[in-house]
Amino acid sequence: MKKILAPLLVLVFLAACSPGSPTPVAASLSVDYTFATASWLADLYTCAGKIDLVSEQRAADSFDPQANLALRLGAPSGLSTPSYQIGSEDLLVVVNKVTPVTSLTTEQAAGLFSGRITDWGQIDPGKSGAVQPWVFPAGEDVEQLFEQAVLGGTPVSSQARLASTPDEMSQAIAADPNAVGILPRHWKAGDVTAVLTAASVPVLALTPAQPDPGVAGLIACLQSK
Numbered sequence: 001m002k003k004i005l006a007p008l009l010v011l012v013f014l015a016a017c018s019p020g021s022p023t024p025v026a027a028s029l030s031v032d033y034t035f036a037t038a039s040w041l042a043d044l045y046t047c048a049g050k051i052d053l054v055s056e057q058r059a060a061d062s063f064d065p066q067a068n069l070a071l072r073l074g075a076p077s078g079l080s081t082p083s084y085q086i087g088s089e090d091l092l093v094v095v096n097k098v099t100p101v102t103s104l105t106t107e108q109a110a111g112l113f114s115g116r117i118t119d120w121g122q123i124d125p126g127k128s129g130a131v132q133p134w135v136f137p138a139g140e141d142v143e144q145l146f147e148q149a150v151l152g153g154t155p156v157s158s159q160a161r162l163a164s165t166p167d168e169m170s171q172a173i174a175a176d177p178n179a180v181g182i183l184p185r186h187w188k189a190g191d192v193t194a195v196l197t198a199a200s201v202p203v204l205a206l207t208p209a210q211p212d213p214g215v216a217g218l219i220a221c222l223q224s225k
Helices: 035-048 106-114 141-151 166-175 213-224
Strands: 028-033 052-057 069-073 083-096 132-135 179-184 192-206
Touching: 028 035, 028 213, 035 052, 035 069, 035 083, 035 141, 035 213, 069 083, 069 141, 069 213, 083 141, 083 166, 083 213, 106 132, 106 141, 106 179, 106 192, 132 166, 141 179, 141 192, 166 179, 166 192, 179 192
Parallel strands: 028 052, 028 069, 132 179
Antiparallel strands: 069 192, 083 179, 083 192
16 A cells, blocks of 8 residues: 655745846756655756756765755755755565565565564465565665655664665665565666555755755756656
8 A cells, every 4th residue: 555655844846937037047056866866867967057067976864054956855854944846756665576475565564674574474375485674774865764654663673784775775686585675666677576655755856045046947947847
């Protein structure tokens, strides 16, 4: 069953500047982004046009507070600066393609990642094997939102292994028929099967203050894609 995160913030869409109005545009802008939002970079550079973008991938809890723009999934706790929705993303629970389990409930997923379910036979009598959960580092937005949607404050199993990138996650799941992991839908690839859409979350553009016309125009362009 799809579980949608409760709205964390009222998201405001920006209107583009009226035709013919001169808009001052910065020569360069700094942009931080998480690996989960890397799929939006191509549109970002297209929208930027002649603006020089200096982009850097960071964990969601390591953004530069002075960056002109930051892209992440969902709103962080205690957000007090402006944010604007530029898209949406699904968080998927994925397994090896040979695993006979074809779907999971949120409760079953919580059991797998918390360690309450340690053998696949507890879910499907036709399959046995020690469950090997894979997660992302705690500072990543996708991990924070997954834990909020599925685990609800329950700690991740001490047996969970860490993947630092979506590619590493995909490869780990594809190599182990007993593995279970997490991927943003835009990053689903390889020999893995999605068995649960754990949450649907907004892709946000954050600014340290009210955006100037150049940044506002860039965000409005992203919203139109």
